[in-house]
Amino acid sequence: MHRIGYLLGDGFQVMAIATQSVFEYANVVAGAPFYAIENYSVAGGDVRSSLAMSVGTRRAPAPARSRVDTWIVAGVNDPLSVGAPQETLAFLRRAGGRARRVAGICTGGFVLAEAGLLDGRRATTHWFYARELQQRFPGVQVEDDRIYIVDGPIWTSAGMTAGLDLALAMVERDLGAEVARSVAHKLVMYQRRSGGQSQHSEMLALAPKSDRIQTALDYARRNLNRALTVEQLAEAVHLSPRQFSRVFTAETGQSPARAVEGLRLEAARLMIEQSTHPLDVVARETGFRDRRHMREAFVRGFGVPPQAVRRDARAAG
Structure with missing residues (x-):
């Protein structure tokens, strides 16, 4: 069983949790529950999304006791207005070294950068905020024209629907290309875009x-x-x-x-x-x-x- 934890904070983008459908259908295609998915927050309880919709979360476990294999950090609509809470950053610093991989969807990359997880690594984010990410965190090699980037255990994606491509890439890494293609077909996705593909059309x-x-x-x-x-x-x-x-x-x-x-x-x-x-x-x-x-x-x-x-x-x- 591969456990995926979504780390949500107030104002998170709803599109981030839409990527859970990729793992849901990967279980369907695989014919067995390969993935187990949970929503977490540092404090636990209800967390309000960018649409003011509340989502119930579990309290993030102490890293030493965490059994989460993949942490996925949701972005917010405006990462420039307020930084991530110090409790969230401290958690990621501890948990990041224990998990198999950590991902930031869209502006979730800002949270990973604040936590120091992107230092010396390649990363991407929504094209609108890429320049600001580079200016704020000069130790990160920001590539503003990529759908998603995998640099060792750290994954980052561009904005919005690019999170689906990142999730499909995880499925391909875990379960193979045939499963990923079948999931994309069931989700009526036109194609699974490669990470190096441009964000722009x-x-x-x-x-x-x-x-x-x-x-x-x-x-x-x-x-x-x-x-x-x-x-x-x-x-x-x-x-x-x-x-x-x-x-x-x-x-x-x-x-x-x-x-x-x-x-x-x-x-x-x-x-x-x-x-x-x-x-x-x-x-x-x-x-x-x-x-x-x-x-x-x-x-x-x-x-x-x-x-x-x-x-x-x-x-x-």
């Missing part, structure tokens, strides 16, 4: 205002292995090339060529992180002229070559 960043431009972007994403000229995109939405370029730039703030390169980069990065395809194949499938062209685009867009992205993804997994 190119499609969301473009945010077109009209259905026509959205249709053009959808067409581009489905046909990245083609040349995708302005003329092709304009034809797909029944506009002249000149009118299409003008409307596209006005709505997205980017030229069609730059936006298409962004979509190619996102697709290539995902393939590199989640597959073992050679880089030549990745370049061909995502519409780059060749491997060298893809490398130039990666350095321009991400500041690192494709090989570094693959290396980081494997290290995070």
